[in-house]
Amino acid sequence: xxxxxxxxxxxxxxxxxxxxxxxxxxxxxxxxxxxxxxxxxxxxxxxxxxxxxxxxxxxxxxxxxxxxxxxxxxxxxxxxxxxxxxxxxxxxxxxxxxxxxxxxxxxxxxxxxxxxxxxxxxxxxxxxxxxxxxxxxxxxxxxxxxxxxxxxxxxxxxxxxxxxxxxxxxxxxxxxxxxxxxxxxxxxxxxxxxxxxxxxxxxxxxxxxxxxxxxxxxxxxxxxxxxxxxxxxxxxxxxxxxx
Numbered sequence: 001x002x003x004x005x006x007x008x009x010x011x012x013x014x015x016x017x018x019x020x021x022x023x024x025x026x027x028x029x030x031x032x033x034x035x036x037x038x039x040x041x042x043x044x045x046x047x048x049x050x051x052x053x054x055x056x057x058x059x060x061x062x063x064x065x066x067x068x069x070x071x072x073x074x075x076x077x078x079x080x081x082x083x084x085x086x087x088x089x090x091x092x093x094x095x096x097x098x099x100x101x102x103x104x105x106x107x108x109x110x111x112x113x114x115x116x117x118x119x120x121x122x123x124x125x126x127x128x129x130x131x132x133x134x135x136x137x138x139x140x141x142x143x144x145x146x147x148x149x150x151x152x153x154x155x156x157x158x159x160x161x162x163x164x165x166x167x168x169x170x171x172x173x174x175x176x177x178x179x180x181x182x183x184x185x186x187x188x189x190x191x192x193x194x195x196x197x198x199x200x201x202x203x204x205x206x207x208x209x210x211x212x213x214x215x216x217x218x219x220x221x222x223x224x225x226x227x228x229x230x231x232x233x234x235x236x237x238x239x240x241x242x243x
């Protein structure tokens with residue numbers, strides 16, 4: 001369990017490098033950051049150690065408690081998952097790292113309205129979200145699970161997880177684009193950053209099946225094909241700002 005927690009901390013820290021690159025690619029220099037759904041707190045702490053003003057909010061009390069204990073210099077707080085407890089235009093950078101897939105398609109509308117409200121006019125939102133077409137469903141590790149109709153994957157998840165099962169809401173690019181347009185965001189697809197980091201070994205490929213496929217295509221000198229396929233089945237990375 002200790003090793004698993006350490007691995008999660010490492011993955012979060014590596015994701016912060018991807019967030020940095022996305023910000024850099026669009027010429028954004030964060031100053032005041034809100035990390036929504038901060039989890040273990042590693043991303044918040046990464047920016048705190050860089051001297052930035054960082055606040056993490058989370059709906060799970062245990063996550064807030066553990067993050068506060070591990071990173072006492074960072075501001076972590078509990079919130080209700082709906083109303084972000086800050087005034088309008090408070091943050092110039094908002095991080096939604098692997099958060100959207102834990103919020104229903106109905107509830108995400110009000111959540112993003114809150115995100116937009118507390119974002120400064122020139123601010124940037126970073127989004128990483130589960131892609132419906134990922135080869136491995138990341139929570140159950142079942143291959144191609146979300147390629148099935150929703151009712152089918154719900155049934156499989158309930159059998160695997162039992163009482164511990166919770167719903168997940170993955171995204172296609174079309175669904176994510178539609179959501180961001182409805183909430184009046186202008187967006188850029190930065191998924192290539194994630195893919196390049198994975199393929200070049202900066203951030204290791206998360207599951208064995210995808211890792212082996214990428215390694216095979218690279219050995220066959222089919223890097224371009226591997227890159228193209230990875231873009232289709234990768235976690236989705238986006239940055240967005242107000243219109």
